[in-house]
Amino acid sequence: MKKLLLLFSLLLSVLSFSAFAQSRTISGRVTSASDGTALPGVSVVVKGTTTGASTDANGRYELSVSGTPTLVFSFVGFLNREVQVGTSSTIDVQLSEDAKAISEVVVVGYGTQESRDLIGSIASVKGEEIADIPTPSIESAIQGRVAGVQITSGSGKVGQGIKVRVRGSSSVTASNQPLYVVDGIPITSESQGISNNEPTNPLADLNPNDIESIEILKDAASAAIYGSRASNGVVIITTKRGRAGKTAFDFGYTNGFSKPTNKVEFMNSSEYLELFNESMANSGYAAFLIDVGFFDNLDQVKDYFMPDWRNPANSNWQDEVFRTGAYQQYDLTASGGTDKTRFYVGGSYTDQDGILKGNSFERMSARLNIDHNATDKLKLGANFSLARTVNNRVADDNAFATPLQIVALPPIQPIIDPETGEYNTNTAYYNGLIEIRDAFRKSVSYRNLSTLYASYTIIPGLTFRSELGLDLLNQDENTYQGRETQDGAPEGAAESRSVTVVNYTTNNFLNYNKRFGEIHDIDAVLGMSFQKSSTESNYVSGIGFPSDEFTRIANAAEINFGSSEGTEYSLLSYFTRVNYKLLDKYLLTFSGRVDGSSRFGANNQYGFFPAVGAGWILSEEAFLKDVEFLSLLKLRASYGLTGNDQIGNFDARGLYSSGSYAGVPGTYQSSVANPDLKWESTAQLDLGISFGLFNNRINGSVDLYRKKTSDLLLNVQVPATSGFTTITRNVGKLENKGIEIALNTDNLTGPFSWSTNFNIGFNRNKITDLQGQVISSGAINRAMEGEPIGVFYTVKYAGVDPNNGDALYYLRAGSDETTNDYSAAEQQVVGNPNPDFTGGLNNSFSFKGFDLSVLLQFSYGNEIFNNAGRYQSANMDWVDNQTRDQLDRWQKPGDITRVPQARFGDSNGTGNSSRWIYDGSYLRGKTLTLGYTLPSGFVSRYHLTRVRVYASAQNFFTVTDYPGWDPEVDTPGSGPSAQRQNVGLGTDFYTTPQAKTFSFGVNIGF
């Protein structure tokens, strides 16, 4: 392997080529045959060679040729045209649109493919669709744009991890996040943060405006070439590259502000007092405390629990932690080059203050992508990107320090202590405003994502490409909690952690592309890949600081914990794909990958992941060819195996760890070798149909799939007489099946144009075999056989007894019998956090210089458990402020309500139950953008090529029955393990709502 790398670098550095021939320059302009407009980006190639150029923004090209060759003009969505070069040095060409093509080339694993020839199920999002959307990372920008991909921002905290589920969850204990590949290189995408803060999101290091396209590989035919990492789908991100032509500069500026999508109505001071007094009066607990002599009367009980009742303030705590967030982004890019060397260079600065005080995200990034044709046959290139992101984070939702837990504080307690003039420290629970003032959690990451490549055309049609990618992530996280904070008392506490992830990959592959006699088309890839990722981390914490101005570990009186760790994994792979097309209508594909992983056990070190697929372009058949309105009709079927390699780096190994006895270091065996341990394995069947009607003005696809996952990793008990208690084995099974529909229509063309994109995905998840185990996670979630992953499992709430105000529960599943004895009620499946369907609807309009696009996004049928309900919507069982709906409590016999009688401390209806499970369906106005492009005649006077101003809104409306802050909610919990992320779904716990953002911006090209 090392030799290979050496050879590769030699290849890049030493080899040089020179082309010699007598050449002259040809130039011209390429326009559309239909409307005469300039076509930028048209490829102009000397036939039989790779010499070529692309047209610039004005459709102009320039090319040096020798002799009188034939030039091939090709452009996506247009018919190729060949022109014989005569003596003229100017060749202007008109291209006609290709009615039968769905005008797209999509990026696939280790190559590209015309979407017309695709068998696999691939969703594609173009960079311009997500440009200038004010979100830190790309996942939220593609939410609602692709069928079958469920994207959930756990909360509205900026810079945090986002869940992406491609065709459902395929694992219970291993990660369900897709593999991310940027410019051919798999990147590090897991959270790298301190575990008790929100997970970080390494994808936020990518500037969305640098992205040319995002492809999501969903089925086995497209994803199996990524083998043991493809079960959760593969997201291929391609960055922008330069095109030959005059250097084009683009400047973009956006400025905006954001607010929470929603605030929850909590009781005000007088409502609180009313309910508090009532609750105390009804309280058996208070009566008991008086009975046993702790207190003489009810007023003393109130004095003890909530002394402020005598002199109530009127505080709105919720308003104290929210703020109007601010957003700004600057981008400056330049791209262009010659037919020999093309470049794209971009710099960007983003600064986003979240809607929560203390939560912000800042990114500086730069990118340089270069392509160079060294000779006719040899192309070299490089991508370099550097980013620095600063994320000021807040504590996770479980911590009292998390900002939104402040809503638990009673409105009758003052925010500012009148005696001290400072934040009130005598609140019922920790006053989170002190945390905001005196603590920080700052994470700074530096990211370098770079790729070098060389590609050499050995003979026409046969190309060898070698890529070397480096993903370097360095993150420093410093936290400080001041002396008045809950966890920093009495003298301050600080943590410092740094982590470096070095992840390099080399891909070396041959690509063979040839058409034989207008009958057979072969497109084949064969190659190998090696990847190694090493993580080093250091952690140290200290307590005891002279004052809150001193916040670094160096100032700590006591270093109370320190650690240094390292881990790594490597992956050696061989892959191939053969696409065969017969008579332009019969498609076959075979792909396969052999993955050897350092993670897998010795008996299963290599896994094989094959996929086969077939397609039939019916519209090419004689019997349909004459059907005028039918542009495309294609049937597709594929079947294949993929894997999930997200097991621990050394879980397969027998390991000794260190310990000590009597001050002497010793070792003990912490795990037993597990040589059979391997990937989780998913077999996926996909049946699809793609169609285009009326010159493709209506096009779309429907896919049916079934993913059967076996070899799920579960802990299995072993005889302890072996010295060990459990071992991880590949034993469980689950399945996902579903249907995805994508429909795109050009409703109106011409000066006023209107197009619509609609997508919807239905997925049904079911766990079929956990070896009888029940895996609990989150608040009330479970993974259990026969149920979808993460079902809510608890006692079922039956409302309130109208006679006495007691909370009632169903005694047994399937029975109407109720009880007021919480402990007698049986737990049962009471809800499902998985949606029945998700999707989006985008409408785009343009008229003259105006453009308008409106994206709606929806999720239907998922339920949400508000785990904070037992404190905040619990009929004033304790001192926590209550949501206003609790005013609807039972008060007198005959009252019909869902809110039990208020009885302080009596736990009337406060046990976990389905009482706080709500329908989480929602329809959201996700993105609205209204832009106006100034007339080119006008702007060219100022030597500008393009000026567009726009206004945009994110999450601008939400329709939901969910009474909490926001229905897009999924608290990550503390210490977010993969299992917690997979099973603990759809739970709200003082979780920050999403932000509603309005922004204004300008794009200037010159």
Next chain:
Amino acid sequence: MNRFKYISRVVPALGFCLFLGTSGCDQELDLSPQQSIDANEALRTSQGVESALIGAYSILQSGSLYGGDLNLTSELLGGTPSTISWAGSFATYRQISQRSITAENGIVTGTWITAYQAINAVNNVINAINVVDEARRERVLGEAHFIRGIMYFELVRLFGLPYEPGQTNSQLGVPIVLTPTTIITDENKVSRNTVEEVYAQAIADLTQAKNLLPESNGSRADTYAASAFLARVYLQQAGAGNNAAANQFLTKAAEEADRVISEGGFSLVPEYENEFNNSQNTSEDIFAIQQTVQSNAGSANAGLATFYSANERAEIEISPSFVASFEPGDERADVYFLSEDDILFNHKYEDYAANIPVVRLAEMYLIRAEANQRLGGAPIGGVTPVEDINTIRERADLDPVASVTLDDILRERSFELAFEGQALHDAKRLRRNVANQAYNSPRLVLPIPLREINANSNLVQNPGYTG
């Protein structure tokens, strides 16, 4: 530049891994963990094997073994409200103190699991003994056998019915595992051996330890620690009878105890209470668990101090009548004192970071005295039971006595060794009832943990337990 020359470079580069075999690339998948080491690497050097032996001691220290539950299970299961009561919140210990244990009991499960972890640890050491430097090989092997021997002894007397001298003892003990576990297969589904076999294994291990170990070995096991445990084992086997079978065990018990007393160089700590809560071994400690602030059985939910000490969870209360039964002036009663709430607590384990004596010299005097008394005739060691008892009494600041009966010796033993983990085993060996349970009642035998029965279909549950 010639095209073929180029190809001749590129194709091998690609083919290096593709076509020319994968041996070179395979090595790239062979990564090593960093905070841990591969089990195959761990025991390749002498240092590695010796470190694994230290690791085995740290397992003995765990709250599930000598750090806590070997003592607590014996005292709570073998104790009655007239001596000890559980006043804590853990249902697990409550079940034990009420002698109605379920097979899911976490304390019982923990002891089983941890004892076998210790056994597996030393099985690894024994298996790899040949890589240990010759100069230290015997000692390391001796310590490993010592740990295995005491673990089998502890397991068999908790999980098996009592040993009956002179009989075949085919009642089920615990599985004997003598080889290290490298991978888990169906062969790990072992069956229970008989009580006879497990005792024989414990004796074989301890005898080997006795022969291999040096006279002194720092704070770790030496030859006298092995002898002291052998004395315990033989005494346990002797039961309460006075027949030839019992006498054979009593003789061996007295001989081993005498060897420790006469050759070991140990001496009683002048003040009884100073034998406890020390950070170093005392002159009296034959074998003690070494605890420090960094390595201990726990300070929150496990460990002897956690449960016994009035300053910690204070969940084990000592009966006033028991403390009242000491003779006036007996300094041994001074280790029990009243808390602020007027409850008596045992202060032998006051500090979670202090050593825990496992076997100490006073017990050897008591064993020699008891065995000699029961055997009659010329005393083994040439010291009469009354002399041994007076040695114990004098240290407790009591007047010597002129003569002793067996009951006197056993009473002296119960005062001297109170709450040190002997209660259940003494009751069984002396064939005494515990509350209303006969010495051989199934309720005084721990259940095989349910998780173990579930994981191993070859295990037979003890009588009286389901699951």
